[in-house]
Amino acid sequence: MAELALPAGDLARIRFAVSPMWQVVSSFRLLRAGTADRVHRRWLDQVRPRAAAAGLDRGWLAELIPPAGSYAPDFLTPAPATPAPTLEQELAALTAAPADRVRADLDHLRHHQGPPGPRARALHADPPAALPRLAQEIRAYWESALAPYWPRIRALLDADVFHRTRQLARHGTGRTLNTLHPQISWDGRTLHLARRSRTLAGHTPGTGLLLVPTAFKGPGLSTRISPPDPPQLAYRARAVGDLWQPRGRTAAATAAVLGRARALLLAELDTPATTTELAHRTGLSPAHVSQNLTALRDAGFVTAHRTGRSVLYARTAVAEAVLDAGR
Known part of the structure; x- marks a missing residue:
């Protein structure tokens, strides 16, 4: 049983954050595990071949992020400075990590x-020279594995944070902490984490506590204690089992507004796809698909993400809202 004392100053600074780098680390762990996963099977089936083709399964991340259940260097998940930092903001913090902290984390990784x-x-040997190269690979992984799916992932994480903060407002800190995760219990002074072998001692008092929902975590809890940053607890977001469920076909009302071809393409983008794949699924010509995707992208309904020689198209949050309204 690990314990984390939270005096009044820390309780006053408890906050939630949606962290792209926590999604990078937890999703890459899952990718490395090489096993089937009932919840994320659709995502794994799409991303694993792309990651292998790009060499991401044998690059920097593969050496730093072990499969689930093992230690990953803390410098990979810097403390989010805002409730929803961008990937670039977190990569800036990562590349600015002090050399002695990077080396200490790598020594800990070697121990495990x-x-x-x-x-x-x-x-x-040279953290300032190597960290930008690591960041470059993280950008490539993000573009291939997470960016095309980010509107859906972000909606899940935002919904979790909304639920927790509403619970905090209605019932207070105790209820929120005691219902956050089965391994967590709060007695009014100390946070107890069951089945934790790593100590939580040594955090800087008064820095608060960061609670970070993740879409790709397993049932366990992840912690990051790296003074002077606030402690971080990363947990599995609510309703993650529904993350990859098909949203259903688009309604005729939406097609009447957008046109049949564009409404059909948006419906087929329930999972990101290339122009060729969309042409095969819909029966439209590749040229017709390309023309309509350009119009949808210009209107903010789809985004394009280059992965190797291919370009994946994905629905945006705007498109999701329009389709939901049409249904």
Whole structure:
């Protein structure tokens, strides 16, 4: 049982944050596990071939992020400075990590995982030179594995934070902490985390506590204690089992506004796809698909994400709202 004392000053600074880097680390853990996952099967089936083709399964991240259940370096998940930082803001914090902290995390990783690979050794030898190269790979992974799905993932995380903050307003800190995760219990002074082997001691008093929902975590709880940053607790977001469920076909009312072809393409983008894939699914010609995707992108209904030689198109939050209204 690990314990984290939270005096009044820390309780006053408890906050939630949606962190892109926590999604990077937890999703890459899942990708590395190499096993089937009932909740994320649709995502894994699409992303694994792309990650392998881009060499992401044997790059920097593969040396730094072990499969689920093992330690990952804390510098990969810097404390979010705002409730919803962008990936670039978090990468800026990552590349600015002090060299001694990076080396200490890598030493801890070696203790758990054994001899490091060549990239981890290069990072240990010269963090300021190697961290930008790591950040470049993270951007490539994000564009291929997470950006096309981000509106859906972000909606799930925002819904979790909305639920928790409303609960905090109605019932107070105790109820919120005691219902956050089965491993967490709060006695009014101390946060108790069951089945935790890593100590939570050493945090800087008065820095508060960061609660971070994640879409890709398993049933366990992840912690990051890295003074002088506030402690972070990353937990599985509510309703994650519904994340990849098909949203259903678009209604005739939506087609009447957008046109049949564009409404059909938006419906088919329940999962991101290329122009060729959309042409095959819809029976429209590739040229017709391309023309309509350009119009939808200009209107803010779809985004384009380059992965290798292909371009994936994905629905935006605007498109999701329009389709939901049409249904």
